[in-house]
Amino acid sequence: MTKDEWYDACAEAAAIIEKQVPEVYRSRTFSGIIGDIKALSPKKAQSLIARKKGLGSQYARLYLTRGIDHGSGYQACASEALGFVLGEKKHDLLGGRILDVGCAVGVTAGVLSLLRVTGFDLFPDLLRAAMLIDSLSGEKHDYAVADMTRDWPFACMFDAVVCGLVCHHLKEQSGILSFFSSAGRVLRPGGSLVITLPSGSISYAWQLENLMNTLEMFGFAPEEGLCGMALSTDSPHSLFWMYTLVFRKTGLSKGSVFIHPGFGFPEYRTPVSREEKGIQARSSGSRNRMVRHRSFRFLRLEALKKACGEKALVFETVEEMQEK
Numbered sequence: 001m002t003k004d005e006w007y008d009a010c011a012e013a014a015a016i017i018e019k020q021v022p023e024v025y026r027s028r029t030f031s032g033i034i035g036d037i038k039a040l041s042p043k044k045a046q047s048l049i050a051r052k053k054g055l056g057s058q059y060a061r062l063y064l065t066r067g068i069d070h071g072s073g074y075q076a077c078a079s080e081a082l083g084f085v086l087g088e089k090k091h092d093l094l095g096g097r098i099l100d101v102g103c104a105v106g107v108t109a110g111v112l113s114l115l116r117v118t119g120f121d122l123f124p125d126l127l128r129a130a131m132l133i134d135s136l137s138g139e140k141h142d143y144a145v146a147d148m149t150r151d152w153p154f155a156c157m158f159d160a161v162v163c164g165l166v167c168h169h170l171k172e173q174s175g176i177l178s179f180f181s182s183a184g185r186v187l188r189p190g191g192s193l194v195i196t197l198p199s200g201s202i203s204y205a206w207q208l209e210n211l212m213n214t215l216e217m218f219g220f221a222p223e224e225g226l227c228g229m230a231l232s233t234d235s236p237h238s239l240f241w242m243y244t245l246v247f248r249k250t251g252l253s254k255g256s257v258f259i260h261p262g263f264g265f266p267e268y269r270t271p272v273s274r275e276e277k278g279i280q281a282r283s284s285g286s287r288n289r290m291v292r293h294r295s296f297r298f299l300r301l302e303a304l305k306k307a308c309g310e311k312a313l314v315f316e317t318v319e320e321m322q323e324k
Contacts, residue, residue, distance in 0.1 A: 049123055
């Protein structure tokens, strides 16, 4: 199945799910729901969706129409960009049995046409949407409801672990330890760990470097040339960028892992209200969704450090790098 066929299945699934959304939630926007969820802990976010019957269906529908949107949504763009970064190495890094952490509606598997994927997510409504898409497209993947900040409920060994736009939600050191310890436990020796991080989750190039150093303490080694920033080159009016970290499992974590203070995303994620989060998401979404991004450029960590120096990685800085 091609990614365009997967996008068509998403649109068909969204039309089916829309009929299941109660009238009271049909006016809820994607950024509004996301703003609510991001302001809560995983347990409280799961409780919110469970208590407000029908809100999860609207979340799933908007994920398909706003987050995916035939390749124009941020989640779809991130997977398109990841495919560009991996290039011919995709089959080597993402072959065999794959675990998709925070899989949502299965966007990484769908856009990259991955096989033998087991996905897990915190919200059952997103997984039901993923299964609906599979039934429409003829794909066969496995899904489970689980919290990524707790011990992952898998005993088997995977050849790859993919974490698409989810690691920036790790706010507590206990969650960070559990996450990467679990990733190391379920990966076979030599297996790959592929992480993408959205714009806004990293403020400076040195923070990305700190993340890489911390991952090495967990028993992972960086894949040469695949850690850095991917940015779009399609249009000067719409700029998309994200960060990629690609590692191989080399062994067990080195005893008591020291987590550098620069690893913790809360350090540079300013606490704001749910309403303010919604406004920020709408502003970012409207800027990025002007075109479907098909062309990308990749800056390895060293090139990124040279291009931005000590400047904060905000829209204006990245726009300058795009023009060079």
